Structures are given as structure tokens and as C-alpha cells.
Amino acid sequence: MKMNLVGAGYWGSKLLRNLAKFDVDATVFDIRNGQSINDINNKDPVILATPLWQHYEQTMQLLERGHDVYVEKPMAETTLQLLDINEKIKKDQLLMVGHIFVYHPQMQLIKDIIANGDIGTIHHVRSERSNWGIYQTKTDPLLSLATHDISIVQNLISNMIVTNQQVWNYSNNVVPDRVWFCGPSYDIDITWYSPVRLRRTTILGTIGQLVWDQDANTVTHYRNRIENNRAIEVTPTVYTYDYKLTPLESELKHWIDCVRTRTQPSTGIEQALAVAGVIDRVKAITQPVPVKSYLQLH
Numbered sequence: 001m002k003m004n005l006v007g008a009g010y011w012g013s014k015l016l017r018n019l020a021k022f023d024v025d026a027t028v029f030d031i032r033n034g035q036s037i038n039d040i041n042n043k044d045p046v047i048l049a050t051p052l053w054q055h056y057e058q059t060m061q062l063l064e065r066g067h068d069v070y071v072e073k074p075m076a077e078t079t080l081q082l083l084d085i086n087e088k089i090k091k092d093q094l095l096m097v098g099h100i101f102v103y104h105p106q107m108q109l110i111k112d113i114i115a116n117g118d119i120g121t122i123h124h125v126r127s128e129r130s131n132w133g134i135y136q137t138k139t140d141p142l143l144s145l146a147t148h149d150i151s152i153v154q155n156l157i158s159n160m161i162v163t164n165q166q167v168w169n170y171s172n173n174v175v176p177d178r179v180w181f182c183g184p185s186y187d188i189d190i191t192w193y194s195p196v197r198l199r200r201t202t203i204l205g206t207i208g209q210l211v212w213d214q215d216a217n218t219v220t221h222y223r224n225r226i227e228n229n230r231a232i233e234v235t236p237t238v239y240t241y242d243y244k245l246t247p248l249e250s251e252l253k254h255w256i257d258c259v260r261t262r263t264q265p266s267t268g269i270e271q272a273l274a275v276a277g278v279i280d281r282v283k284a285i286t287q288p289v290p291v292k293s294y295l296q297l298h
Helices: 010-020 052-064 079-088 105-115 146-154 247-261 269-284
Strands: 002-006 025-029 046-048 069-072 095-098 122-130 164-168 178-183 186-191 198-205 209-213 218-222 225-227 230-232 237-240
Touching (some): 002 010, 052 069, 052 079
Parallel strands (some): 002 046, 069 095
Antiparallel strands (some): 178 186, 198 209, 218 237
């Protein structure tokens, strides 16, 4: 199978290595060397691994030209841009956004445990991501990092109402370097500015809890509960995963299978719109905090 890969930087190079594992013949267009989507002279599917602020215009142009398109997250910066993209998609075209943690094998394990009733009803989900990603000056952690965590939480709870947010600018950068926001049943804390490297999701249920430590490759199932006004502690079960496919391989395999079978991807325009809707609501909230707010910075 032939595909076009636009962008050969930090993430694009990872995509290229993994595409080779699936016998995909990828033609690379390196924007650092002056190449662009205008150099594509075929109708093969396109994978966009370009800076996020370029995704909207590039996706619009590629859809107009008739390509199937896989876009690294986020697909666009706003809901309005995504609505434009939605209008551009032709009936027989495929469009996918790279919400990689939706395809993580441990996400499926977590969903199975919840579906079996092993932690009861979900009370709260907390997602933390610190010291991950490249420190950016043209965008903030909300778009660059929180997209991952929003997609994770949306896989676990149905309605992500945004009730509060705060931003911090520890490094006196032109954009915030930490964003925290929450709703009645979740909170998300994202920062580049941290000495500790952390990717963790904690799910609190009525009869148990789950802690997904993405760096340690573990899902820990706690059955702690309150009984007769006393905390009852049960030895936790720790699940690890021996990767047959890495999360990125699982995501790419899904895209390749969709192209071959002409099946719409699991993370298409609807999922991209759902994530963007949360981001837009976070941006719309103003809170008195001891640093410049997101809206003041833009």
C-alpha cells in the first residue's frame, strides 16, 4: 500500500518507522526542507504530521483534492474550523484524527473492567500529564497535550461539562505552561513546566478504583471501600501489558485497515468535534488567577 507522509520531524519520523512494519510504502514530504502538500502529485492517502496550527488549512486542501486523510491530534484548533472540515468531507472519503490513547490496549482493559462492574459506578476521573511533549511557544498545553487526556476521559464518561479552569505561566512565556480544568465528574491537569515526568489517569468508583500509569505500563485495580465507617483495604491487582502492538502501531493498523476496507475510522470528525468542544469551553471560562488568563494572552 502506498501513502504520503507530510512532516518528517519528531513525530513524523516515528510514524515513518512504524508504517514500514505494515509494508506501507510511504512517500515523505519534509516541510523543513521546503516541501509541502503542493508537492503531492498522486491520490494516495495522506498522513499529516505537521505543526497543529497548520492542520486546518492542510486538511481542507487535501480533502478538496480527494485524498483520504489521517491527521495527528488535534485535527484543528477550534470547533468552527472542524465544522468547515466536516462540510468539506465527501461521502466516500476517510478522515481520522490521531487520538492515540483511544487505541491503547490498556484503555480497552480499563473499559472491560468498568463494563464488568468491578469498580461500580464512576464517581470521578483525574488525568495528569506533566513534562511531556516539546515545550511550545506558538501553542499551549491545552491544545498540544490536553487533547490526549480529553479523549481518554471522554471514553470513560459521557458528558464533559466544564465548570472551572485555571492557567499558570511559571516560565513567563507568551502562552501558559500549565492548564487545569474540571467538571462535576473529572479534572485534568496538564503542564510542560514540571520536574516530574508523569502520565496517569485515576478512576474512582463506588466499589473500587483504577490507576493507569502509562509510563510504568500498569493498570492497578484497587478494591478499597468504606465499610462500617472503616476503610477496608484489599491487596490490589496490577495488570501489565506485553505489547504485541504498541499504541502507535495499533492506531496505524486501524487506519490502514480502514483504508483497505473503506471503513470509517473510530476516531473521525465526530470525535475530533467532541474534543474541540471541551477545549472551546475551557477557553471561554475566565477565572481570577494570579497570572494572565488564556483570553488575555490571546
